[in-house]
Amino acid sequence: QNSQNEEGGKKIFGPEARLLFIRSLQFTLKRQSRWLIEEQKLPQEFDKLVKIIWMKLLKSLENDDNNDEFGEQEDGQTFDSNEDQDRFHELARRRKDKNRYRLSLVSTLAILYMSSVQLGIPIYTCDLIKWTMSGRLPYFKSSEKLPESWRVQLPNYYLGVLEGGKGPQEGQLFTHIARLCTKTDFIKEFNHRVNYECLIFKLVLSNVLPPEFYLFAIQLIRTTSEGHDFELNPDTKPQSWIDLQITAYFLLTIRWVLMYDTESYQVRWIHALIQRQKRQEVSTDTIDQNILKLSQTQKPTQKVFEWTDEEMAQYLSWAEEAFLPLQRNDERLKIDQRIAKRKLHKLFPLESETFNTTSSQVFQSKPSFLNELQERYAFFQGQFESTDHRREEQRVEDDRIKAINSFENLITQELVTEFSISLQQLRLAIKNISHRCFHRLK
Amino acid sequence: MFELPLVITSKRTRTSRKLKYQYINNLSKKYDGINGISNGQTELPTPENSATETSENEEVGQQKRRRIRKRLKSIIGESYSDLESDEEQPVEEVDNEERKFYRKYEKPQLTFEKWQCDPRKRTPIQRNRINYNRMNRIQRHGLRRMETSLAVASRTNKTFFHATTQGYQLFDPTYGRANTFQLKHIGTLTSLLHINVLKRKWELAYKCFALLIRIPGVDVRTLWGLGERILAERQPTRSLEFLQWMSSVYSTKLPFADDVNYRMAPVFTKGSKTHTPKYTTTWLWECLIRYANGLEDLEMDSKSAAENFQSLMDRISEMVLGPPYMDDPEVWFIYALCHMVKADTLSQQFDPRLTGSARDIASNQVIQHIQNTKSHLQQCSSKGGFTFPKRYIARQLAAFEARLYGKIDAYDMD
């Protein structure tokens, strides 16, 4: 903070600063696109599309430039620096007058999503959020990865925006997508139909459900919706968010199937589903999922307390391989300070050799996603078969509803985290979809 | 649920603090006005407060002096303590209201609170009770000057302000805190560190600690005790090395600037001209006890425990030549104990069959250590503020001396 005060002379302000900020976003967007191509094996054209949509956005900024004001800032972002504060206040007040689109790191995620939709690649908001929150996709602390000269020049409030804050919260990503759809004329010009099949498929797998649930859901969707129902739209209301609609269909399917197919799914079957396996050996994907869950809880300490040693070791390995690299060595340190720091680090070396507990060995051989999935299915089936058949007969309707409710609640809680939405928002989407279904099933 | 090892300042908390202190200062001014305490002299000029009573002009002067001091410091070559500089800064020069409040109070270095044990500071019981009318007057006054600040404050801050001024407290400690990705994970790592230390899972705790100290902004001075404990369990030699590192990197001979709003209390975390840091005394104690017990494993260097012990004594003898150690009774006491341990071992090893000069040399050695113990204890007592079992030590010293003369009478050891 303070050295920035001293270097204050180098900071730039006004439109110039805003341009540099946009350029920084572009820089980050490019890094994200490269990460997706390298790590997720997306085709090279993906980068081209990201660029096209980005240019569409720049084009719209050109138009805005006439009545320009600057200061992009997400709600809820924090400014950890005290300078520029009054200035920011001023801007904030001015900004409130106009409901203009505010660029932030969430915009970059929105662009990635839109590019995937255009290309028909099954990447959904939950995927982007998972990669973001687990520190894999370049997002958090992207201010620190900028060229040094930019960092020096950028005003602190822009640096704050580029820090990433909490990450997208409560459906922010969806509203950004909706807004960007307007800005970039996405609806008019691009392929904006979202592939619902693959999302349902992912949801079925992650909830260890048998394949017929996929078919039920697809059937329900096909009977009750029309082609344009899964098209991206500029509406910012939760009931219009496509990923949420698909999710709502999924939840509705589960409820209805479990409710009315009493033959195939006994109450003890539902109970077995609820008993999710607490696994020690998990795939990278599950670890990322766990990190996401952790970042989304209000009180991480509560969760952490219940962790097993393995889970702790997993988290710590994640912190070493994904979180620590995001940190940047403080270049402002003087040489003697750096020597002192180095000496401290030498006293506490982080070599993995020194960490030779069994848990770390477990961690080194992570099972693949499919191996884990197969075991989860096997565990579920085992759980189901081990329960007492005779108890089933004594059950009343009430037990069934209770079981369904708690299963549904379990999934709901997970979905809320995975999509980074509020329960309220999910509820609205479900309400909307179920009304649609009732209406169209007649 | 645990304290984060870094200073968090978010816009929201800053504003809410500003509002609170503005209000508090208003209240207290009005209250003093009602009670006829003249303006400007809110505090009675007690000896320890007079130093902190600085007029506006003097404050500017002090800041200047501080800058000069800092420059001097780097010239003198004491710059290794500059790791501190990123924190040595006043919290926010802008937050005048908070500064105004803090300036009124003495900032203790030894404890978190100021503890008063001097019966001479007693005053007659304050009989005047506060009543509703008076309270209301004060509160109205307090609020009147807040209108503009409150008008521009956010809703959250307003609610926070109203709740606080009504005597309520906030339920959720994380409320209003910037719960960013970064802070959440630092928080998680901190919790894991504490949990694993409590559960004695040293390997996991070690990794948490090693990760935390590599995150910029995390201040090792808030965590060193945990680090020491973890190393003491894993690699005892290293723990002493770590304490030594703390003592050398974070030592300062500068006075504690009382007019600065530090975010971090000096107790446990730093030293000054008048305050020996806790990590330094801890380091000395741990060295003394381990060397005395011959516990030090010798894998690191081939020095024997005796050599280590001697080098410790040499080090202390150098330390007590300058501040803050020369005025610290505890350091003198440790020094005295070094000699006492020496006297004990030497008198134990004393061979009564020795004769002549060999006997004189051996007994003189013991006598010398006993003398040193006594004189260092004398020094310790003269600095004040430190208590120790005087009579017990005296009895023990007498017992050591007696060993030299073969009179192994029954000394009651209780």
Add this chain to the structure above:
Amino acid sequence: MDDGLLPQHFPTGAQLAVGVRGSSMYVPSQEETGKNGGWVRHFEDDMPFNLNELQIGKDAIVLDDPSTFIVEDDDEDGMESLRNLQDDSPVDDEVLDDDNEFNEQWKETIIKDLRWERLSPSIPSNFSVFQGIDFHKDPMFDTRYGSPISPQDYVPGTLINDITQSDYLAAVRRKSKRETEKLLMFDPVVNDLFVAGNIQTARDLRSNSDQQTVIAFCSGETNSILKLAVLPENKLHLANGAQWLQELFAKNVDDELGTFASIDLKASIKSIKIADVSSLLGRCSDTVGVLTENALHFIKIDNIDPQTSHISYSMHEPLKSTSFGDFPFADFVFNPWELQQFAVVDIKGNWGVARLPKAIKPGSRIRFLPNLKGSIFDPEELSNWKRIEWSSSYSKLLIIDASKMVELDIENDWQLEVVQAKTWSYLRDYRRIDDEFGALLTSKEIIIVSTKSGNEQVSRVISWKHCLDPTDQTLRLSIQKMPLGFKMLILTCIFSKGHDKVYVHGFCHDQDRHLVQAVNGPILICMPHVFKGISSMHFLPYNEEERWIASDTQGQKLWLNFLFKDNSTNRLMHCFLTNDELSDPQDQLFVTPERMDAVPSLLPPIARHIDQVRFFIGQTKVTMFEEPETPIAPDSEIFQNFGYQLSEAINGIVESWENQQMDIEQVQPLLSDLTNVPTKYESMEELESLLHQLSEYYRDLGIVLTDFKTISKLLIKEETMNFDLFFSKLLQCWDIVTPNSLSVTRKVFDSILWSILRFYKSANYDKIETELRESLTEPYSEMISHWDEDESQLMGDQTSDD
């Protein structure tokens, strides 16, 4: 002044923390025993008893549940759906349905979205609107269930006004967007809501009977009912007290038996106390003091029936706070040396000493003692939190607020601000341990202070830095002492309203009270059944203090029973700490998921649409599991047809691209949109090879078909080129959980496959990109020119630029 056994700073005392063990004393070697020199330390590793062995019981039992509690109090419509389902006759009444929805809506607004916890009463699950009753739509006419007063801490009207009038409600209304952050405030005056202490009635004294342990706790939906019961002495320290406690409290329901005295005080209870009498007095108190919203009540226990444990009591005239001054009371305390005397402090720091009349007769009143009044008012101290305690002698009082502790002597007329916490820390709680020690909790440390009458002043003896969040204003302390071997162990437990963890640290002192040490610790325990945090916690009294067992306690099994209250449900619960082995509760084969009853559904009720849904499910199921029809034609024929039609379609589109201006929208068509895709075929490999051939063919034309590898990486996190492989991996998962897995998996696979296969012409994107780039003007055109620069190159460029 007597020197302690250990060296230490004065008045700082020993300051310990993890890794900080304080100063030590050398114990020289002893030739006789051949012992080498050793050390006595402030931090005692070698206690006869190891704190780390303490475990918390696996479960807690609920003793008293003052209200019907719903975990998520914001899920009303779930209950609705349950009811509707049970209701067999489908109600096809549009109007009623709308009504319901309307009611739901405002109920929602009022109850759930006001994020106060239970500021409004929770609507019971059996609440329903009856058909045919003229139901007023005005929310004003809604019947509020049961409680006239909210069980919540009092919140001043101005504050509520402020919140409701500002944009708070507006924010609630646009609930679709964001959940407003929860504003969580609490009244810091609320202290112990239950207490277990020793009572000795006048009759007991006359008949020379021992004291009895009485538990006093608040109950009722509004926390306004005080309940009293006797805990049988002989059962206090049973290995597992859970069962008899549960039985005891179960009797509570049966009023005829009269085990529990129940007193409605008609105002929310804020604090309950039983006098902690000095051991010098050799007797116990017979009075329970209760602080409510507006008055102090004293209940004198007249008699406890030795057979039935029936408590007969009489009450003093309540002491209204108005009789003391203008502000409500914040705390009160009994004089440990004089049972009839007590002291109060109000929320502003005014204090006074009063006396209970000897006998409760009409007209006998509690009177404040003249001249024994004063104030520690501090305009800078905003919080209402105050504590008052007796110090080392009958004339010395401690009065505490968040930023100071004042000791005063009412007889010798002096006061002294012993602690001033204005800078680095705040005071959070204070507990009297006995006549000589007290425990002070600050935002940073637990400090054992000495209040020895020999000392001039209260002073620090030993402290432990707890490292808990210093901004947590709800930290409170609970202590328990018990003799262990030659030492007295003092357990200090820190709990919070913010979480379910209890931080336990131990101290101990020897019989002479010269050597005070910290024991090896601390430990962190997690309280069962706590949803938000803990509002009060107390150990059951350990009545063996006088019998100081000077024996080896190695291996002694301890059972420390304690009660606690969860602050969201207000339930009184029992649990225990033990170093004994805990028997695992038998693992049932069938474990009912936790809290299942409390979970309502998120989904709207199906109600009158039941038949449609049922029909749909049945219908779908039939088609799903029907055996795959044998293909009408051999694969070769199907694929030949398909391949032909597909390439025709593709050619058409490619041609159209050349001829006219195309939108990006059409650049990437889905194969399944172009022609009928084969669904009934046998060989996946055939299909794959067909697609492969097509892809090869069109590649030369610059046209790319979706790479299945990419998609499979996204779907199952690994690249599988091969359809068959992908399929069989899925089958491995699903084979175990579904009948007909082969055909069903095949259906899923087909559906997925045709949803992703697309083709595009790479050059098209280039064209669009070029056009767009050219249309951009400065400064954006310059900016976009950097897009394809390598990251490292950019880094290099930039540094050289400046």
